[in-house]
Amino acid sequence: MKLQSIETFRISAPLHTPFKTALRTVTVAETIAVKVSCDNGTVGFGEAPPTHVITGESLASIESAVNDIIAPRLAGMSLLERERVFERLHGVLVGNTSAKAAIDMALYDCISQYAGMPLYQFLGGYRNQLETDYTVSVNTMEEMAEDAARYIKNGFHALKVKVGKNDIHTDIKRVQAVREAAGKDILIRLDANQGWKPKEAVYAIRKMEDSGLDIELVEQPVKAHDLGGLKQVKEQVDTPIMADESVFSLYDARQVLETESADLINIKLMKSGGIYQALKIAAIADSYGVECMAGSMIETKIGITAACHFAASQKNVTRYDFDAPLMLADDVLEGGVEYRGKDIHLSSDTGMGIKEIRKQFVKK
Structure with missing residues (x-):
C-alpha cells in the first residue's frame, strides 16, 4: 500500500457563538483538510487548523509545508513500513506541528483501514x-x-x-x-x-x-x-x-x-x-x-x-x-x-x- 497523492483544501465553518480565551477570539473555524490516497484505493483524511498564538502556523504555512515539503518526500512510500514513513514525516522539517498532524492522522486512517480495524482498536x-x-x-x-x-x-x-x-x-x-x-x-x-x-x-x-x-x-x-x-x-x-x-x-x-x-x-x-x-x-x-x-x-x-x-x-x-x-x-x-x-x-x-x-x- 503505497502513497499515491496528498491533497489539501480549505474549509470554513462558522461558529454559532464566539469562542473567547485569554489569547484570542474565534468566530469562524478556518482549517486545512488533507486527503491522502494510496495505490490500492484507500483514502484517509486529516486536518490542520491555524492557531497562530499557540503553534505559530497560518493557513498558508500549513499548505506550503504539506504541499511543497512533506508530500514530495513521502511520495511512493509504503505504509506497510510505517515506522519509516513517520520517521521521515517528523524529520523532514522543524516545527509545523499542525501540518504534520494533518498528514499523520490521514496516514493512520489509511493504515487502520488496511488492518480492517477502527483506529482506536x-x-x-x-x-x-x-x-x-x-x-x-x-x-x-x-x-x-x-x-x-x-x-x-x-x-x-x-x-x-x-x-x-x-x-x-x-x-x-x-x-x-x-x-x-x-x-x-x-x-x-x-x-x-x-x-x-x-x-x-x-x-x-x-x-x-x-x-x-x-x-x-x-x-x-x-x-x-x-x-x-x-x-x-x-x-x-x-x-x-x-x-x-x-x-x-x-x-x-x-x-x-x-x-x-x-x-x-x-x-x-x-x-x-x-x-x-x-x-x-x-x-x-x-x-x-x-x-x-x-x-x-x-x-x-x-x-x-x-x-x-x-x-x-x-x-x-x-x-x-x-x-x-x-x-x-x-x-x-x-x-x-x-x-x-x-x-x-x-x-x-x-x-x-x-x-x-x-x-x-x-x-x-
Missing part, C-alpha cells in the same frame, strides 16, 4: 466511548454564569472555564459566578491559557480553595516557557495543575515530568505533530504515573475524530476536551465520531469512519 482499543466537557468562554461574570447554566441544562456534567483575562480578582469573581450557577455537583476545571503570573496564580487558586469553589484542576496558569513558575504554582496549592502549552513534544513532556512541574499533561495532536508522537507522550506520562487530558484547538470533526480515537486507545488519557465540533453552526462531515450530547461514540467502521466532507464548507 488499532492503537490499543481501551474504550469506545468518551465524555467531553464544554467550554465556558471568558466574558462578563453574568454572561459566563448564563452560559454555564445553559450547558448544564443541555446535559453537560463538566465545564472548562476560561480565565486569565483582565485582573486576577475579576477572574475569581467569574469562577464564583460559574460555581453558583452550576451548583455543587458539576465538575469545574479552569484554563488560564498562560494568563497569570506565578504569584497571581497561587493567590487566585488558594482563594478559590479557601472559598470552597471545588476546582478539579487548573490548566496552564503561567507562560509556556516558565516551568519554574509552573512548578512553583504546583507546589504551593492543593488543586492539581495541568501543563498544556508547555508540552508540545516528547522532550517537553519529559522535562515537565522529570522536574515534577505539573500534575497532569494535556495532549493535543496539533501540538505533538499527530498521533505517532502523542502515543509517546502518553506512554512516558504513564511511566511516571501521570494522567493526561486529550484536547484540541478549534477544529472540525475531522481532527476531533482522530483525537478521539487516540484518546480512547490509551488508559491514562482520562479527561476529554472535545467540544469544538459542538461550537460549529453545522457539521462539516459525513461519518466520524458521533455526538449524543456530552457523550462521544466511536463507530465500528474501519479507520476513522469518515465518509466524506460536505462540499458546502470547502472554499473554492
Whole structure:
C-alpha cells in the first residue's frame, strides 16, 4: 500500500457563538483538510487548523509545508513500513506541528483501514466511548454564569472555564459566578491559557480553595516557557495543575515530568505533530504515573475524530476536551465520531469512519 497523492483544501465553518480565551477570539473555524490516497484505493483524511498564538502556523504555512515539503518526500512510500514513513514525516522539517498532524492522522486512517480495524482498536482499543466537557468562554461574570447554566441544562456534567483575562480578582469573581450557577455537583476545571503570573496564580487558586469553589484542576496558569513558575504554582496549592502549552513534544513532556512541574499533561495532536508522537507522550506520562487530558484547538470533526480515537486507545488519557465540533453552526462531515450530547461514540467502521466532507464548507 503505497502513497499515491496528498491533497489539501480549505474549509470554513462558522461558529454559532464566539469562542473567547485569554489569547484570542474565534468566530469562524478556518482549517486545512488533507486527503491522502494510496495505490490500492484507500483514502484517509486529516486536518490542520491555524492557531497562530499557540503553534505559530497560518493557513498558508500549513499548505506550503504539506504541499511543497512533506508530500514530495513521502511520495511512493509504503505504509506497510510505517515506522519509516513517520520517521521521515517528523524529520523532514522543524516545527509545523499542525501540518504534520494533518498528514499523520490521514496516514493512520489509511493504515487502520488496511488492518480492517477502527483506529482506536488499532492503537490499543481501551474504550469506545468518551465524555467531553464544554467550554465556558471568558466574558462578563453574568454572561459566563448564563452560559454555564445553559450547558448544564443541555446535559453537560463538566465545564472548562476560561480565565486569565483582565485582573486576577475579576477572574475569581467569574469562577464564583460559574460555581453558583452550576451548583455543587458539576465538575469545574479552569484554563488560564498562560494568563497569570506565578504569584497571581497561587493567590487566585488558594482563594478559590479557601472559598470552597471545588476546582478539579487548573490548566496552564503561567507562560509556556516558565516551568519554574509552573512548578512553583504546583507546589504551593492543593488543586492539581495541568501543563498544556508547555508540552508540545516528547522532550517537553519529559522535562515537565522529570522536574515534577505539573500534575497532569494535556495532549493535543496539533501540538505533538499527530498521533505517532502523542502515543509517546502518553506512554512516558504513564511511566511516571501521570494522567493526561486529550484536547484540541478549534477544529472540525475531522481532527476531533482522530483525537478521539487516540484518546480512547490509551488508559491514562482520562479527561476529554472535545467540544469544538459542538461550537460549529453545522457539521462539516459525513461519518466520524458521533455526538449524543456530552457523550462521544466511536463507530465500528474501519479507520476513522469518515465518509466524506460536505462540499458546502470547502472554499473554492
